[in-house]
Amino acid sequence: MKSLNVKTSGSGVSFFLALACAFSLQMPLMASAQQGMVKGLPDFTELVEQVGPSVVNIRTLEKVRAQPQNGGGMDDETQDLLRRFFGIPIPNVPNTPNAPRQAPRQGRTPVPEESQPRGVGSGFVLTSDGFIMTNAHVVDGADEVLVTLTDKREFKAKLIGADKRTDVAVVKIQATGLPAVKVGDVSRLKVGEWVMAIGSPFGLDNSVTAGIVSAKQRDTGDYLPFIQTDVAINPGNSGGPLINMRGEVIGINSQIYSRSGGFMGISFAIPMDEAMRVSEQLRSNGRVTRGRIGVQIEPVTKELAESIGLGKAQGALINRIEPGAPADKAGLEAGDVILKIDGKQIEKSADLPRLVGNTKPGTKSTLTVFRRGATKEMSIVIAELEPEKVAKRSSEIEEKPKASASAQGLGLVVTELTDAQKTELKIKGGVRVESVQDQAAKAGLREGDVILAVGNHEVTQMKEFEAAVAKIDKNLAVSVLFRRGELTRFALIRPIR
Structure with a gap:
């Protein structure tokens, strides 16, 4: 260091020497702290080199019938009306005004089908012999699926199977020696952990984004507890891998929460353990049984x-x-x-x-x-699991018994069920609600409901209902189990004191 030429007293010199020594001792500590901070930041470069070659771009095509060149696709009748009533000449061949009408429809040559782009998504290599995992919604309805590897080789893929309930699909390409991903243990995943996504947002191949795990076990569907992250996911990322810092795939990027259509800081991934269970069935049977x-x-x-x-x-x-x-x-x-x-x-x-x-x-x-x-x-x-059946509505109850009891404290008037009503409703007993008021109405009960239990006491007839009502504590809300149509649910009634 360059010394400072300062004239001062002996004691002043001692002070500055002490200050300089203290500063020189702190410099290595400060440098060490800065290095520690730098080391603490995640470095994704090795992960990208490791997993990047396993991520693929998926393009889907659909076949559409080419539009005939007869006046912008209008049929003969429309063209004839325009000529007759408005005097508008409609060309049959581009740049050929007033050309003669085409031959009758039955004599035309069939219009060929053309493949047009349908969508873009992502996927990743599951096995080295060409099995690739992606989202079901990426390949849904596609007539052709094209897979492009990072080395720019393109393959036409065969759809092995897709499961819409979990949004998982498996396709196969004719290739060997592919770099397969490592599947991670989702149970080890922690909230706050760094994760990375690779995919093709808006068709931009091999785009890398990163963030942290925001939440686990996020319920947004019947069969999946999603992983929530703040990793930037946009259209085209669907089907791509979510990767932990060990280079393992722990999820498939599937959904985003958005009010604009673009990324807003919340994205969801299908846990890899669930996806693997589905993919194994798809590869074995082409479908999933549940x-x-x-x-x-x-x-x-x-x-x-x-x-x-x-x-x-x-x-x-x-x-x-x-x-x-x-x-x-x-x-x-x-x-x-x-x-x-x-x-x-x-x-x-x-x-x-x-x-x-x-x-x-x-x-x-x-x-x-x-x-x-x-x-x-x-x-x-x-x-x-079978396709869900549509519930049938119960028919009108024809025989209406006389009201014979009431529970005024609950705001209910109930009657016995007839044998015909029990048979129709497929229940062994209960009492029918004839009218509701006050507390029962506030709890959501209505005429025609069938009460099956009061305060954990089963009710099959009027005598049991009145006995159960007599036991309730007027200071506490009482649970009433009731049937409405084919649905059974609870209501909480606060008795009138």
């Missing part, structure tokens, strides 16, 4: 859980059971809360279709069910 038990469910709210004695808001509340379905055969009832399947906890209602769907049809499973204050184990045989 389990079903034949129930319609809804979430368990905190207030409802406390009211029925469940304590914690968890599980899936059954509000309808399909007649003849596995749930019906197993003895499940509307109003049951399914807490576990084969020992796996159902924290929220969306967990049930996911766990049942991932169970092989024909499997004998065990359900843990909460019913009227008690927990019980029930066996059920999982069936294969």
